[in-house]
Amino acid sequence: xxxxxxxxxxxxxxxxxxxxxxxxxxxxxxxxxxxxxxxxxxxxxxxxxxxxxxxxxxxxxxxxxxxxxxxxxxxxxxxxxxxxxxxxxxxxxxxxxxxxxxxxxxxxxxxxxxxxxxxxxxxxxxxxxxxxxxxxxxxxxxxxxxxxxxxxxxxxxxxxxxxxxxxxxxxxxxxxxxxxxxxxxxxxxxxxxxxxxxxxxxxxxxxxxxxxxxxxxxxxxxxxxxxxxxxxxxxxxxxxxxxxxxxxxxxxxxxxxxxxxxxxxxxxxxxxxxxxxxxxxxxxxxxxxxxxxxxxxxxxxxxxxxxxxxxxxxxxxxxxxx
Numbered sequence: 248x249x250x251x252x253x254x255x256x257x258x259x260x261x262x263x264x265x266x267x268x269x270x271x272x273x274x275x276x277x278x279x280x281x282x283x284x285x286x287x288x289x290x291x292x293x294x295x296x297x298x299x300x301x302x303x304x305x306x307x308x309x310x311x312x313x314x315x316x317x318x319x320x321x322x323x324x325x326x327x328x329x330x331x332x333x334x335x336x337x338x339x340x341x342x343x344x345x346x347x348x349x350x351x352x353x354x355x356x357x358x359x360x361x362x363x364x365x366x367x368x369x370x371x372x373x374x375x376x377x378x379x380x381x382x383x384x385x386x387x388x389x390x391x392x393x394x395x396x397x398x399x400x401x402x403x404x405x406x407x408x409x410x411x412x413x414x415x416x417x418x419x420x421x422x423x424x425x426x427x428x429x430x431x432x433x434x435x436x437x438x439x440x441x442x443x444x445x446x447x448x449x450x451x452x453x454x455x456x457x458x459x460x461x462x463x464x465x466x467x468x469x470x471x472x473x474x475x476x477x478x479x480x481x482x483x484x485x486x487x488x489x490x491x492x493x494x495x496x497x498x499x500x501x502x503x504x505x506x507x508x509x510x511x512x513x514x515x516x517x518x519x520x521x522x523x524x525x526x527x528x529x530x531x532x533x534x535x536x537x538x539x540x541x542x543x544x545x546x547x548x549x550x551x552x553x554x555x556x557x558x559x560x561x562x563x564x565x566x567x568x569x
Contacts, residue, residue: 249405261372261393269431270423277425286312288406291332296325298344302377303385305309308355309340309347310385312414318344320336333407335536336494337347338382341411351536353529354382357472366468366563368392371438374462377445378503379489381408381422387441388420396429396437397422406529433461443472447496456512463569469514474499475522475563480507484557489561491553502563514567520565 251274255267300315327346330336339350367388378384378397381404387395387474397420399405405424412420440462449455459469476484478501489497500508502519509517527550530541544550551559 249274249424251423254423255467256419257394257418260552263372263394263436266434266436273425273431277429278476283466285402288402290332291329291401292406292409292413294325294329294332296322296329297405298322298326298414298523301344301391301414301416304418305389307341307342310382310411310415311342312344312411314344331408331535333403333410335538336380336407337536339535341382343414345558348535350382351533351540356529358383358386360521361470361472362386362525363513364518364564364566365470366439368395368439372436373439373441374398375441375443376427376459376462377406377442377448378422379444380404381420383418383441383443384408384422385411385415385448387416392419393414395420397492398425398427399483400424400426408543409513427458427462430462435461435464435466435507437462438464439468439470443470444554446471447499450497452508453512456508456514460513460569465569467510467569468512469565469567471509471565471568472562473505473565475502475505475561476558477501477561478504479494480504486555486557489555490557491541491555492539505563505565509567514569517565517567519563520566523562525560525562 258264258267290297291422294381298316301312303311304311323345326344330346330348336348336350336353338354339348341348344387368387371392373387373395373485375383375390375397380401381397384395403422405422408422414552440459442459476499477483482501483504486496506517512539525541532540544554545555545559
């Protein structure tokens with residue numbers, strides 16, 4: 248089992264004590280399900296060397312941890328070896344005590360685009376739905392929210408987050424290895440909810456939007472990033488099979504259709520604040536994610552098309568209020 252006692256204690260500290268028991272039950276249910284990979288990830292975490300006097304630096308493109316301790320080459324090598332056992336690293340980059348984790352996604356590029364459009368996070372209660380390995384949680388935590396909580400059912404992402412937090416000591420950021428369906432209904436507990444790169448993976452888009460709405464306090468802010476397609480209010484792409492190599496892409500609306508969907512779900516003050524075509528310099532294979540990446544899923548003769556002949560990935564960021 249994973250020990251979440253620090254998280255439960257912190258909920259009390261940030262005036263969310265009423266959610267300790269419901270979240271404890273959700274985590275116990277999630278942890279009771281077989282996960283053959285978890286022992287491997289926990290073994291890799293156990294191999295991380297003990298290093299003292301570490302601190303998390305703010306406002307670097309890479310999430311960076313430094314130390315006052317002089318590290319010998321053997322320690323750095325053992326650190327890298329343990330972190331490589333947690334491949335693939337999808338989100339990043341991270342610079343951990345001189346070990347640079349060059350992730351598949353250069354998530355710092357996306358964060359720069361998103362951060363300029365969101366409300367200040369200081370003292371806010373933040374939730375990131377489908378947070379991956381928590382790169383954005385660390386970015387959010389830099390703004391000193393009351394809590395930056397991420398949820399993602401992947402035990403690998405939990406392990407990657409814990410590896411960074413072991414040295415970064417970021418006390419207001421937590422990642423729970425559960426899906427958003429496991430959260431208590433109608434929490435209405437968060438000032439800001441992020442959902443980035445999740446929407447198009449949901450079979451029931453309106454149910455998902457209503458669920459996000461029920462997590463927000465009255466007047467709270469939703470920050471949603473998703474794939475979009477060019478077109479009018481009625482344009483929605485439903486890929487017949489794969490999209491850019493992904494099997495689980497169900498709906499890709501136009502910007503105008505997405506705004507209508509948000510409005511129909513009860514959100515207000517809806518704005519599309521950013522629109523960009525995914526670039527092969529932003530998403531690519533590296534030593535830390537050595538499988539196929541974006542360039543393998545585009546048409547080799549025309550990067551405006553996917554390998555399936557569909558429009559190449561374009562992403563939009565929407566900001567709206569509950």
